[in-house]
Amino acid sequence: MQFGLTFDDVCLVPQYNNVPSRTEPDTSTWLTKNIEIGMPLIPANMDTVISPSLAEIILRRGGMPIFHRFASVEKQVEWIKQFQGNILVSCGIKEGPDLFRILEEKPKGVCIDVAHGHSEKMHNIISTIKKQFPHIEIVAGNVCTPMAYQDLVNAGADAVKVGVGPGAACTTRIVTGFGVPQFTAVYECAQIARKLRVPIIADGGIRNSRDVVLALAAGASTVMIGKLFALTEESAAEKKLNVEDGYFCDVGRGTPVCKYRGQASEDFQNEFYGGLKEKTVAEGTDFWAPVSGSANDLIDEILGGLRSGLTYGGARSIKELQRKAEFMQVSNNYGAESNPRRKE
Secondary structure, three states, rough: OOOOOOOOHHEEEOOOOOOOOOOOOEEEOOOOOOOOOOOOEEEEOOOOOOHHHHHHHHHHHOOOOOOOOOOOOHHHHHHHHHHOOOOOOEOOOOHHHHHHHOOOOOEEEEEEEEEOOOOOOHHHHHHHHHHHHHOOOOEEEEEEEEHHHHHHHHHHHOEEOOOOOOOOOOHHHHOOOOOOOOOHHHHHHHHHHHHHOOOOOEEOOOOOHHHHHHHHHHHEEEEEHHHHHHHHHOOOOOEEEEOOOOOOOOOOOOOEEEEEEEOOOHHHHHHHHOOOOOOOOEEOOOEEEEEOOOOHHHHHHHHHHHHHHHHOOOOOHHHHHHHHHHHOOOHHHHHHHHHOOOOO
């Protein structure tokens, strides 16, 4: 029986530091084999997260947005034209004229986005897209094992999304019993990635800058973030004012709130598909939460924590952080000791 760890089960051991300032470390990284970006933060390609407004901010900050697949062909073509091809789009594992019509507009790449990406159908569509559109970068996922990562790379993926079940609105592990703890999933896939040199996107489980630092140190080149970006003012999430105390969620009257949902949630499937498919159950949930503020403030907060983390790791770059990273397994008491304790 194997043993798995979450982000809460590990910490990083500080290293000798010769970086004179926390402003000096470089946060640039690789999204795919051939797309370099200025920061490692990617809003999740979900319908309550990525929007044109958020995409504009991500591009200005040096990142690369990935739009979701739950929109009409016309809408996805419109996004590509609006950003002059400087984005990625998404698709499922069904090939067809609609997908080819979208890819003919020459986006930077396409994310083949399914819950369980280690499958024959995934391999087939990667091969099909590579033959028809050899210059389009392919992000494939999601997987959570080294074998699955290697298989997708061998099929032609230019980046692989790692994470099954750690998302804030995902219930896959509770419903099915399947899914590898996210730190272990990223760390073990990264051992193979060092040889194959195809970037990993750590997708899910990110709650703060600490989790970002751990995911990158474990070997991810970028991190995909759903809930945190969904709660920003510029996200695609539905937004309302809380009409009375605790009506939408546990906040006071007049507080701006927004709805975040998983793509496998009953709420989403009812809206997009007209209900759950026969013989299936939902593997996600939806909830309302307070709007947190601007996406720029969120990015500043996370990148500020990342730069501090890089100096504690004695690193001027994400690659150097990965080379020097020394992890320690910790007990539950580590979290209690690490947080402020005003009333003790």
